[in-house]
Amino acid sequence: MSETLEKFKAFLEEKNQYDHVTTLLYWDMETVTPKAGQAGHVDALTYFSTKSFEMGTSKELGEMLDTLAKPEEFEALDDTMKFIVTRMKRDMDKDKRIPKERFEAFVRAQAEAGNAWRDAKNASDYSVFAPHLRNMIEMTAEMAGYTDPGKEVYDVLLDKYEESMDSATIDRLFEDLKKELIPLVKQILAAKQPDDTKFKGNFDINAQREVQQLLLDYIGFSRESGAVGETEHPFTLNFCSKDVRISNHYHETEPLSAMFSAIHEGGHAIFEQNVNPEYDNTVAGSCNYMGVHESQSRFYENILGRNKNFWLPIYDKLGELLPQFKEISLDEFYREINHVRNSLIRTEADEVTYCFHIILRYEIEKAIFRDHVAVEDLPELWNEKMKEYLGITPGNDAEGILQDMHWSDGSFGYFPSYLLGSIYDGMFLETLEKELGSVDKLLAAGKIGEITKWLNEKIHWYGSTRVPKEVIQNVCGEEVSAEPLIRYFKKKYTEIYNL
Amino acid sequence: MSETLEKFKAFLEEKNQYDHVTTLLYWDMETVTPKAGQAGHVDALTYFSTKSFEMGTSKELGEMLDTLAKPEEFEALDDTMKFIVTRMKRDMDKDKRIPKERFEAFVRAQAEAGNAWRDAKNASDYSVFAPHLRNMIEMTAEMAGYTDPGKEVYDVLLDKYEESMDSATIDRLFEDLKKELIPLVKQILAAKQPDDTKFKGNFDINAQREVQQLLLDYIGFSRESGAVGETEHPFTLNFCSKDVRISNHYHETEPLSAMFSAIHEGGHAIFEQNVNPEYDNTVAGSCNYMGVHESQSRFYENILGRNKNFWLPIYDKLGELLPQFKEISLDEFYREINHVRNSLIRTEADEVTYCFHIILRYEIEKAIFRDHVAVEDLPELWNEKMKEYLGITPGNDAEGILQDMHWSDGSFGYFPSYLLGSIYDGMFLETLEKELGSVDKLLAAGKIGEITKWLNEKIHWYGSTRVPKEVIQNVCGEEVSAEPLIRYFKKKYTEIYNL
Numbered sequence: 001m002s003e004t005l006e007k008f009k010a011f012l013e014e015k016n017q018y019d020h021v022t023t024l025l026y027w028d029m030e031t032v033t034p035k036a037g038q039a040g041h042v043d044a045l046t047y048f049s050t051k052s053f054e055m056g057t058s059k060e061l062g063e064m065l066d067t068l069a070k071p072e073e074f075e076a077l078d079d080t081m082k083f084i085v086t087r088m089k090r091d092m093d094k095d096k097r098i099p100k101e102r103f104e105a106f107v108r109a110q111a112e113a114g115n116a117w118r119d120a121k122n123a124s125d126y127s128v129f130a131p132h133l134r135n136m137i138e139m140t141a142e143m144a145g146y147t148d149p150g151k152e153v154y155d156v157l158l159d160k161y162e163e164s165m166d167s168a169t170i171d172r173l174f175e176d177l178k179k180e181l182i183p184l185v186k187q188i189l190a191a192k193q194p195d196d197t198k199f200k201g202n203f204d205i206n207a208q209r210e211v212q213q214l215l216l217d218y219i220g221f222s223r224e225s226g227a228v229g230e231t232e233h234p235f236t237l238n239f240c241s242k243d244v245r246i247s248n249h250y251h252e253t254e255p256l257s258a259m260f261s262a263i264h265e266g267g268h269a270i271f272e273q274n275v276n277p278e279y280d281n282t283v284a285g286s287c288n289y290m291g292v293h294e295s296q297s298r299f300y301e302n303i304l305g306r307n308k309n310f311w312l313p314i315y316d317k318l319g320e321l322l323p324q325f326k327e328i329s330l331d332e333f334y335r336e337i338n339h340v341r342n343s344l345i346r347t348e349a350d351e352v353t354y355c356f357h358i359i360l361r362y363e364i365e366k367a368i369f370r371d372h373v374a375v376e377d378l379p380e381l382w383n384e385k386m387k388e389y390l391g392i393t394p395g396n397d398a399e400g401i402l403q404d405m406h407w408s409d410g411s412f413g414y415f416p417s418y419l420l421g422s423i424y425d426g427m428f429l430e431t432l433e434k435e436l437g438s439v440d441k442l443l444a445a446g447k448i449g450e451i452t453k454w455l456n457e458k459i460h461w462y463g464s465t466r467v468p469k470e471v472i473q474n475v476c477g478e479e480v481s482a483e484p485l486i487r488y489f490k491k492k493y494t495e496i497y498n499l
Numbered sequence: 500m501s502e503t504l505e506k507f508k509a510f511l512e513e514k515n516q517y518d519h520v521t522t523l524l525y526w527d528m529e530t531v532t533p534k535a536g537q538a539g540h541v542d543a544l545t546y547f548s549t550k551s552f553e554m555g556t557s558k559e560l561g562e563m564l565d566t567l568a569k570p571e572e573f574e575a576l577d578d579t580m581k582f583i584v585t586r587m588k589r590d591m592d593k594d595k596r597i598p599k600e601r602f603e604a605f606v607r608a609q610a611e612a613g614n615a616w617r618d619a620k621n622a623s624d625y626s627v628f629a630p631h632l633r634n635m636i637e638m639t640a641e642m643a644g645y646t647d648p649g650k651e652v653y654d655v656l657l658d659k660y661e662e663s664m665d666s667a668t669i670d671r672l673f674e675d676l677k678k679e680l681i682p683l684v685k686q687i688l689a690a691k692q693p694d695d696t697k698f699k700g701n702f703d704i705n706a707q708r709e710v711q712q713l714l715l716d717y718i719g720f721s722r723e724s725g726a727v728g729e730t731e732h733p734f735t736l737n738f739c740s741k742d743v744r745i746s747n748h749y750h751e752t753e754p755l756s757a758m759f760s761a762i763h764e765g766g767h768a769i770f771e772q773n774v775n776p777e778y779d780n781t782v783a784g785s786c787n788y789m790g791v792h793e794s795q796s797r798f799y800e801n802i803l804g805r806n807k808n809f810w811l812p813i814y815d816k817l818g819e820l821l822p823q824f825k826e827i828s829l830d831e832f833y834r835e836i837n838h839v840r841n842s843l844i845r846t847e848a849d850e851v852t853y854c855f856h857i858i859l860r861y862e863i864e865k866a867i868f869r870d871h872v873a874v875e876d877l878p879e880l881w882n883e884k885m886k887e888y889l890g891i892t893p894g895n896d897a898e899g900i901l902q903d904m905h906w907s908d909g910s911f912g913y914f915p916s917y918l919l920g921s922i923y924d925g926m927f928l929e930t931l932e933k934e935l936g937s938v939d940k941l942l943a944a945g946k947i948g949e950i951t952k953w954l955n956e957k958i959h960w961y962g963s964t965r966v967p968k969e970v971i972q973n974v975c976g977e978e979v980s981a982e983p984l985i986r987y988f989k990k991k992y993t994e995i996y997n998l
Contacts, residue, residue, distance in 0.1 A: 028523060037726075037742025043519075243539055
């Protein structure tokens with residue numbers, strides 16, 4: 001090993017310590033830290049994020065990367081190290097243009113905006129969040145101006161969360177979907193709806209926690225390399241492939257909510273637990289493409305979790321844990337978990353109308369960064385679009401524009417990833433069935449492990465080393481298209497609703 | 500403010516960030532981290548502990564402390580800062596003699612020994628733990644040799660956990676106790692024992708969690724500044740007065756276990772939550788004297804928690820949460836929580852025989868560090884002393900020498916603190932009753948808040964700024980003595996057991 005490579009590896013190991021504790025501080029703030037202790041954690045998070053940022057943009061690192069990028073050194077590296085050097089050099093060239101004090105201010109503002117968002121949502125008072133949102137918009141644009149000067153801000157943001165999927169591609173995919181889904185949803189909503197009476201009532205929270213564990217074990221979440229916490233807004237986070245954590249929120253009157261959140265976050269976690277462990281603690285490990293990531297959480301949540309056969313092997317156990325389910329047949333259950341409604345909350349939406357929740361957010365984000373719509377006008381714009389796509393209007397901002405935390409930490413451009421994930425899922429499903437046969441049959445036979453193994457080998461293993469376009473090309477051998485997803489929706493809901 | 504003072508304050512703030520994340524890493528390892536993720540946390544813990552150690556022994560800090568200790572600078576400091584400078588200078592003069600790489604090795608060995616202890620206890624296999632224990636004994640002695648060269652190792656250790664209480668004092672107190680308690684316990688064990696049949700059975704774990712919350716709210720634990728986790732061996736830990744955490748362990752067949760652990764850890768937490776917040780994140784904040792600390796946890800657990808009147812205001816609620824308690828009268832409950840037994844496990848012992856569990860450990864620690872008894876001979880020594888003091892022999896090492904985690908992280912000298920705490924409690928109780936009147940009456944009237952307020956004002960507020968001898972002198976106006984505790988035991992158990 002060259003002297004520079006050795007030094008570089010030691011440097012990465014040290015930088016990883018700072019990233020490790022910022023991850024931990026974040027986890028703890030969202031799952032454990034009491035209210036009065038938040039400020040202490042924000043201080044520490046700011047301090048250590050800044051330390052990591054300083055290391056990641058330091059002259060020392062820059063010189064090592066320059067040396068390792070020289071042909072004679074580069075050619076001697078293994079493939080993983082080649083990826084790491086190339087990727088870090090690219091990121092560093094962008095990030096080093098951010099002034100340290102602005103980065104530090106941004107991290108602190110993110111944490112403060114997160115707290116303000118929580119307070120605003122609890123009080124359903126947009127005015128509490130508005131100044132923080134304005135600040136996050138301005139600072140996010142400012143950061144994009146440093147990293148990618150001269151580029152359109154929203155394009156920079158889209159690329160940040162789903163590299164290789166530009167806004168022209170996203171516009172095309174979303175327009176294709178809209179064209180087909182608007183009439184489909186109209187047809188569905190006009191059809192006979194199932195009776196959901198049996199799903200009303202109070203469902204024991206402790207039993208819901210046990211159901212979550214049942215589901216996680218069933219889909220293949222490793223407890224050896226995983227942990228579970230409780231939070232306001234469910235999320236997944238990982239230190240490396242050996243420590244991946246999900247969090248959930250239990251609602252006494254909404255038993256399906258925590259179940260599908262568990263499957264969703266479990267899908268994210270299974271991805272991270274199965275990345276090549278050689279990539280741990282480097283830019284090759286973990287998956288940094290949010291569309292690809294969401295494709296896996298949503299594959300488990302929707303393609304598998306909303307399939308009747310997914311439940312066959314475990315439905316009796318579900319009834320043992322939550323006795324109300326003994327009174328609900330599997331057919332009734334299946335109908336309810338695919339009950340299409342025009343509803344207000346994204347995370348509670350069925351898989352079809354969910355698409356509109358994302359398209360709405362995508363269009364609002366474009367309105368913010370391209371049309372510069374003022375922050376005080378956003379709730380109205382939100383409500384208008386809810387009316388347009390779903391025919392309903394939020395009763396207050398907590399169930400409208402304040403429902404999601406994403407904008408509070410400046411994650412503008414993240415939302416489209418969810419729908420891209422579903423679009424990829426349509427493609428993955430068709431390929432998987434070509435290679436392994438019917439998913440219905442695999443699930444009914446209790447062979448969900450074979451599906452997970454396929455996803456592990458085709459997608460998870462590669463972590464961040466393949467960008468989304470490459471993932472799709474490698475798995476499906478085709479360009480990205482919304483057609484498979486549209487076919488999936490049409491077939492499934494035509495059957496369910498007798499259209 | 501002098502330039503040095505300003506620089507010093509900024510330095511403390513930065514050093515605190517490292518201490519903050521080591522505290523968090525420890526909390527997370529004990530309550531959340533999955534098995535496969537432990538190694539990553541150990542790496543980070545070692546890295547950041549070492550960073551903090553380097554700062555705490557750095558030339559830069561040494562120079563600042565020297566400057567601030569000069570009369571002209573020192574006199575201008577406020578009282579808190581005077582304490583901080585004096586204390587840090589004293590500690591630094593000791594710690595700076597520890598070679599950094601030995602400190603680092605010690606931190607790593609502590610974490611590894613902790614994991615080995617857990618495995619050994621689970622398998623009840625002392626041989627798994629023995630090499631780690633030998634290593635911890637050697638390294639602990641090595642550290643004491645650096646910090647206090649020429650002093651007897653065990654005296655250094657005692658002073659580390661309960662400054663100002665030397666081994667001559669502890670020997671005197673423990674001998675006084677032994678003299679009175681050996682015949683008292685003999686009398687008790689010969690008397691009629693209560694029937695504990697109603698306490699057998701399975702008690703719902705989730706309900707036990709709710710009982711814990713009831714108890715914590717009742718004794719005055721602040722949820723705003725506190726959090727609760729689950730672990731193998733209950734403990735309390737704090738970042739500052741605004742973020743204090745306790746952890747607990749629930750046993751389905753032992754409903755009293757988690758209840759009294761909750762009150763015990765709650766007592767520690769109430770202490771930390773009520774230290775003068777001006778001391779936060781400095782050596783003045785938190786209480787570093789383990790005897791004084793245990794005096795507060797044990798005051799809540801025993802003096803209050805094992806008093807019948809403590810339960811009067813909440814006993815009906817207890818029955819609502821754990822229906823089996825509806826069938827148990829308060830008198831029966833009171834008898835059982837003061838049921839004196841010769842039992843194997845320290846943390847499950849009644850308050851009287853508990854004293855022997857500590858005396859046994861104190862004598863074994865003296866045997867290790869003064870008589871150099873070999874590690875392989877310790878289980879036998881343990882079992883002999885159990886036989887001598889309690890007349891029983893552990894069936895295996897998990898319920899013998901492996902039961903406590905303390906020695907796995909080198910906390911030799913900690914155990915006596917528990918009994919010192921009870922000895923102080925006897926004194927605090929007599930003083931409190933002189934000043935506020937009968938504790939029985941206060942508790943029966945639901946005025947536990949007045950007792951907490953008295954403890955807050957007399958003890959908690961001062962954090963680490965008063966050493967144990969000063970605390971006792973200030974609260975009781977007397978030298979430390981075991982007599983009040985002996986009076987308390989004799990009066991209470993003569994009544995209960997009709998002696």
